[in-house]
Amino acid sequence: MLYRTSGQFKTTYRSDQALFPIRQDAILLGLILIFAWAILPFTASEFAFQTLLIPVLIYALAATGLNILTGYAGQLSLGTGAFMGVGAYACYKMITIFPEMNLLVAVLASGLFSAAVGVMFGLPSLRIKGFYLAIATLAAQFFLIWLFEKWAWLYNYNASGAIQVPNVEIFGVHFAGPLATSQAQYYFVLVVVTLLTLVAINLTRGNLGRSWKAVRDMDIAAELIGINLLKAKLTAFAVSSYIVGVAGALFVFSWRGAAEPNLFDIELSFRVLFIAIIGGLGSILGNWLGAILIVALPVVLNTVPEVFGLDIKSATVEHINVMIVGALIVFFLIVEPHGLARLWALIREKLIHWPFPY
Amino acid sequence: MKQLTRLALAGAVAAFGTGAVAQELFTPNLSYRTGPFAATGIPLMNGQKDYMDMLNARDGGIGGIPINFEECETGYSTEKGVECYERTKGAAIVTQPWSTGITLQVLPKTNVDQIPILAPGYGFSPMSDGKTFQWAFNPPASYWDGASMLLQAISDGDLSNLEGKKIAHLHLDHPYGKEPLPLFEAMAEKHGFELLPIPVGLSEMQNQSAQWLQIRRERPDFVIMWGWGAMNAGAITEAVKTRYPMDQFVGVWWSGHSDDLQLVGEDGAGYRAISWSLPNPDAPVMAAIREHVVDTGKTLASAEELDEVFYGRGVVISAILAEGIRVAQEMHGTAEISAPQLRDGLANLDFTQARIDELGLTGMMAPFSTSCSDHTGHSGGWMIEWDGAKFVQASDLLTADRAAIDPLEAEKAAEYAAANAPWPVNEDCDS
Numbered sequence: 001m002l003y004r005t006s007g008q009f010k011t012t013y014r015s016d017q018a019l020f021p022i023r024q025d026a027i028l029l030g031l032i033l034i035f036a037w038a039i040l041p042f043t044a045s046e047f048a049f050q051t052l053l054i055p056v057l058i059y060a061l062a063a064t065g066l067n068i069l070t071g072y073a074g075q076l077s078l079g080t081g082a083f084m085g086v087g088a089y090a091c092y093k094m095i096t097i098f099p100e101m102n103l104l105v106a107v108l109a110s111g112l113f114s115a116a117v118g119v120m121f122g123l124p125s126l127r128i129k130g131f132y133l134a135i136a137t138l139a140a141q142f143f144l145i146w147l148f149e150k151w152a153w154l155y156n157y158n159a160s161g162a163i164q165v166p167n168v169e170i171f172g173v174h175f176a177g178p179l180a181t182s183q184a185q186y187y188f189v190l191v192v193v194t195l196l197t198l199v200a201i202n203l204t205r206g207n208l209g210r211s212w213k214a215v216r217d218m219d220i221a222a223e224l225i226g227i228n229l230l231k232a233k234l235t236a237f238a239v240s241s242y243i244v245g246v247a248g249a250l251f252v253f254s255w256r257g258a259a260e261p262n263l264f265d266i267e268l269s270f271r272v273l274f275i276a277i278i279g280g281l282g283s284i285l286g287n288w289l290g291a292i293l294i295v296a297l298p299v300v301l302n303t304v305p306e307v308f309g310l311d312i313k314s315a316t317v318e319h320i321n322v323m324i325v326g327a328l329i330v331f332f333l334i335v336e337p338h339g340l341a342r343l344w345a346l347i348r349e350k351l352i353h354w355p356f357p358y
Numbered sequence: 359m360k361q362l363t364r365l366a367l368a369g370a371v372a373a374f375g376t377g378a379v380a381q382e383l384f385t386p387n388l389s390y391r392t393g394p395f396a397a398t399g400i401p402l403m404n405g406q407k408d409y410m411d412m413l414n415a416r417d418g419g420i421g422g423i424p425i426n427f428e429e430c431e432t433g434y435s436t437e438k439g440v441e442c443y444e445r446t447k448g449a450a451i452v453t454q455p456w457s458t459g460i461t462l463q464v465l466p467k468t469n470v471d472q473i474p475i476l477a478p479g480y481g482f483s484p485m486s487d488g489k490t491f492q493w494a495f496n497p498p499a500s501y502w503d504g505a506s507m508l509l510q511a512i513s514d515g516d517l518s519n520l521e522g523k524k525i526a527h528l529h530l531d532h533p534y535g536k537e538p539l540p541l542f543e544a545m546a547e548k549h550g551f552e553l554l555p556i557p558v559g560l561s562e563m564q565n566q567s568a569q570w571l572q573i574r575r576e577r578p579d580f581v582i583m584w585g586w587g588a589m590n591a592g593a594i595t596e597a598v599k600t601r602y603p604m605d606q607f608v609g610v611w612w613s614g615h616s617d618d619l620q621l622v623g624e625d626g627a628g629y630r631a632i633s634w635s636l637p638n639p640d641a642p643v644m645a646a647i648r649e650h651v652v653d654t655g656k657t658l659a660s661a662e663e664l665d666e667v668f669y670g671r672g673v674v675i676s677a678i679l680a681e682g683i684r685v686a687q688e689m690h691g692t693a694e695i696s697a698p699q700l701r702d703g704l705a706n707l708d709f710t711q712a713r714i715d716e717l718g719l720t721g722m723m724a725p726f727s728t729s730c731s732d733h734t735g736h737s738g739g740w741m742i743e744w745d746g747a748k749f750v751q752a753s754d755l756l757t758a759d760r761a762a763i764d765p766l767e768a769e770k771a772a773e774y775a776a777a778n779a780p781w782p783v784n785e786d787c788d789s
Contacts, residue, residue: 047444055437149531149557156777159540159770160482160533162462166778178466178778256440258462260533262560263436299441314431315391 003351019201022352036190041183049182051299054255056291057186057193058247063275063287064200065243070273071281072204073236074216075125079137080272082144083241084248085264086114089154091249092163096156103168103175103253107192110249111242117144118241125233129219141266148261162260165253176253185254192250196243201284203239212236213282244272278329280339289340293332298325381694382426383419383683385410386446387454393433394563395587398615398668399456403429404659405672408651409643413680415650420683421693427676434587436460451697452476452679458534461494466778468493474701476682478675479504479611479634483537486734487771488705489787495704497678498726498737499634502767503758504610505538505582507632509545510756511741512580512608517759520551526573528593529584531557538584538610544766554578563589570596583609590618594626604628604744611635611739616666619744627746634739635723636751637670642718647673667742667749674723681707681717705730709737724755731787736760 003024010016020026044053066080091110094101121140125133148154155163167177174180175188203209211232214222223229252259271294279290301321305312312320336343387406390399410427419425430442439460443453453468453475455461461481468475475494477485483500485491499507513519527542529535539555546553554576556569566589573581581602585593590613597607605628614631638644644664651657652664663669686695686703695703708727714720726737736758743752775781 046447050444051441159536160458160462161536162533164462164466164774164777167780178470179780256436256463257466260459260462262532265560302441303445313391314389314429318392318431318433 003348003354005352033194041186044186046182049186050255052296054182054186054189055295056288057189058250058255059272059275059295060287060291061193061196061250062244062247062272063279063290064197064284065240065245065247066272067276067279067281067284067287068200068204068212068243069236069240070276071283071286072209072216073212073233073240075122075233075236076130076134077137077240078134078266078269078273079121079140079144080244081264081266081268082141083114083118083244084251084268084272085144085148085261086117086241087111087245087248088252088259088264089148089163090114090245091253092165093154095166095168095253099166103170103188104192107246107249107253111246114245114248115238115242118237118244119234122234122237122241125237126230138266141269145261145265148264160260162258163252164258165256168253176257178257189250189254192246196246197284200239200243204284208232208235208239216282274329278332278339280341283339283341285344286339286341289344293328293340294325297328298322301325382424383451383695384426384428384446384449385452385454385679385683386426386428386430386442386450388432388439388442388456388460389429390432390434390456391429392431393435395434397617398587398590398612399434401615401659401663401666401668402672402675404657404663405669405674406676407672408647408657408659409673409676410680411656412643412647412650415654415656416646420680421687423693425680425683432457432460436463439463447471447473451683451695451700454679455481458482458532458537462533465491465494469782473697474704476675476679476704478678479671480534482774483541484767484771484774486732486736487767488729488731488733489784490771490775490781491733492782492784493701495728495733497704497707497728497733497735498709498723499739499758500734500736501537501584501610502541502763503734503736504632504739505541506545506758506763507739507756508582508608508610510759511630511632511753512582512606517545517549520549522550522552523579524552524554524576526554526556526576526578526581527584528556528558528569528573528581530563530586530589531559534586535584540766540770541763542582545762548762558585558589558593563587564592566592566596569593570600570602573602574600579606581607583607583613585609585613590615591621594618594622594629597629598622598625605630608632608741611671614667614742614749616668616749619749624746626744629744630741630752631749632739632756633667633671633742633749634737635667635671635674636721636740636742637665637667637749638721639665641720641722643673643677643722644718646718665748670722674719677717677719677723678707678709681709681713704728705733707735709735729787730784 005022008023062084069075069077087110090113091106094106124136155161165177167174167179173184175184211227214227215232219229275290275294278293280286298321301324302317305317389403390396407427410425414424430446432438432442434457436459440463443464450473453464453473455464458481461477477496479499481496483502485494485496486500509517542553556572558566558569583593607629609631611633614633619626682700682704685706686699687693689702690699705728709725711725724737726735728735738755738757740751740755741753742749775783
């Protein structure tokens with residue numbers, strides 16, 4: 001009914017290959033974008049910005065980066081947290097060395113550092129696969145965290161070993177640091193995330209994305225049809241690490257405001273991996289659904305007892321929260337092992353066919 | 359239907375901003391009763407909560423206004439901590455971040471949000487400089503005070519005794535554990551002892567065999583521990599296993615937790631820690647807590663927990679906050695104080711011995727006072743010693759060597775202000 005596609009004729013290849021061949025998809029996305037760009041920034045409270053909106057955007061971006069590597073190119077990585085750290089520390093060093101540098105440039109450039117590191121640790125992927133590669137990326141995780149702790153130059157010899165985001169302004173408006181308003185931080189993150197998501201969608205639809213998928217599905221077959229494995233795998237590592245690095249820079253500069261090395265520990269890697277898996281490997285939409293489930297839902301659940309006026313101890317709420325989120329993850333994975341994105345795809349298909357059952 | 363609408367409205371309010379609360383003093387506590395550090399957090403949180411509950415039951419709050427001592431669970435996670443901070447800051451008159459990581463994140467925002475941070479005995483040592491850190495308070499002693507007192511204790515009061523000695527600093531590899539390093543380094547240079555920093559990663563807290571192998575090989579004359587959570591118990595069991603002499607093993611106040619020592623019992627006898635609070639079951643305040651909170655079944659603490667070091671410390675922490683509120687009420691002539699007014703109260707604390715006795719805290723804390731420029735007070739502390747079953751007081755009151763700390767503190771505070779420019783510095787403070 002709502003998703004009736006009859007009457008939407010495609011007369012050119014160009015329109016058939018458009019980003020959204022079905023009009024309703026474009027309308028839906030347009031509504032969400034209007035909501036994100038024009039409505040939320042003026043209605044959300046400080047609490048919503050800091051605990052729901054900004055983190056969901058950043059985690060979704062990080063998961064997008066990982067999804068390109070794991071979901072599209074089939075290379076399992078456990079080093080996401082550390083690559084985020086590379087981006088964050090690179091951005092921190094650039095901003096403290098060149099204080100007049102534009103933050104947007106710094107954030108986008110910090111991805112280049114993590115891309116370089118990612119390619120370096122991606123080299124073993126040419127020889128090893130699957131779990132063995134996961135162990136190699138795990139080595140990156142531990143090595144990089146160790147480096148963040150021991151290389152005092154990275155945190156400007158701060159006594160406590162943590163990095164603190166200085167106040168950064170662009171054209172007189174503070175976008176990072178304690179003086180930045182949540183609204184400014186949100187818009188900054190939104191610009192970067194929208195831009196990179198658009199790039200990611202188009203990359204995965206294009207030539208490069210197809211070669212990644214071919215490598216994922218069967219690398220020997222891919223090689224036989226003329227895909228350069230070296231190029232495909234390393235570009236996947238580079239693009240993925242770039243996006244993850246930018247997410248890391250945003251993570252610290254636009255949200256946390258300060259970071260110690262163990263913030264980028266393996267827990268963060270797992271968190272991003274869970275978002276990608278629960279959202280759906282090999283999809284961009286899934287990262288967003290996953291981030292909403294893993295990042296935003298617990299925060300919302302925490303406020304539930306307060307709303308209903310129930311007098312439950314804060315620690316008990318925390319325990320219940322963990323149980324509910326855990327149960328939901330198990331439930332969704334049983335209902336649809338391919339993730340939330342696949343669940344949405346099924347619902348959408350049913351809507352298109354409705355009221356016919358096939 | 360009306361009910362539903364109201365629920366939805368309440369939901370909207372809760373999700374998008376905390377509603378206004380009337381006629382109470384909202385002093386949220388970012389507690390951690392879950393997660394890897396829960397064992398050390400629970401007694402502290404219980405002590406804090408019970409003292410405030412006692413005031414509510416006995417006096418009807420402070421100045422006639424009840425205290426809303428709500429807890430927000432962080433599990434010691436920085437991310438949850440910031441969530442809690444954002445959720446509570448609307449109505450709160452104080453932030454009690456309870457972790458160095460959360461303090462680090464919240465500290466730069468305080469100038470903007472204008473809410474005082476109360477971090478008793480933790481956080482940044484330079485926070486003591488009230489001119490630079492106008493909204494942060496870490497009474498009654500900073501980590502650098504603790505480091506200085508520990509050095510006095512192991513050198514029998516004369517730091518020149520340490521010349522040529524080797525001292526290991528066994529610490530959590532975290533901002534918290536690294537905090538005293540600048541002072542130790544300065545002291546090592548000045549008094550000619552060798553400092554051996556031994557970091558313990560967060561993932562190795564429970565298994566410190568590598569660190570203790572190093573200690574066995576290097577044979578330091580003293581081991582100073584800056585541990586927290588599972589690390590304390592890990593270090594103490596390893597020390598017993600490697601037969602490191604307990605009388606040469608000392609810790610900071612967060613490493614003096616009875617439960618950690620209970621594991622080794624007699625074998626841990628002789629272990630000492632510095633502490634700015636003492637448990638005193640006979641203090642009048644404990645009797646009041648028993649009467650109003652424990653006997654009425656409102657406490658979460660077990661009977662034996664009441665006599666422990668950490669429970670007593672929780673009580674002292676809440677007493678400091680309550681006194682700050684009272685001073686603020688008196689200064690501003692209103693019972694319902696705001697966050698900036700509480701800041702004035704915390705900056706004008708005066709815990710004389712007479713006042714301590716009046717509050718019923720006899721023998722639980724040392725006298726100190728804060729000022730506009732001194733947000734710590736530097737009360738000093740006592741060494742407490744594990745006798746095999748409990749911690750007992752093992753020294754007279756020690757005080758930190760402020761002459762050695764002050765220049766370092768000023769330097770680090772200025773560094774922080776410079777790194778976070780533009781950072782407002784209050785030049786009006788003179789005392």
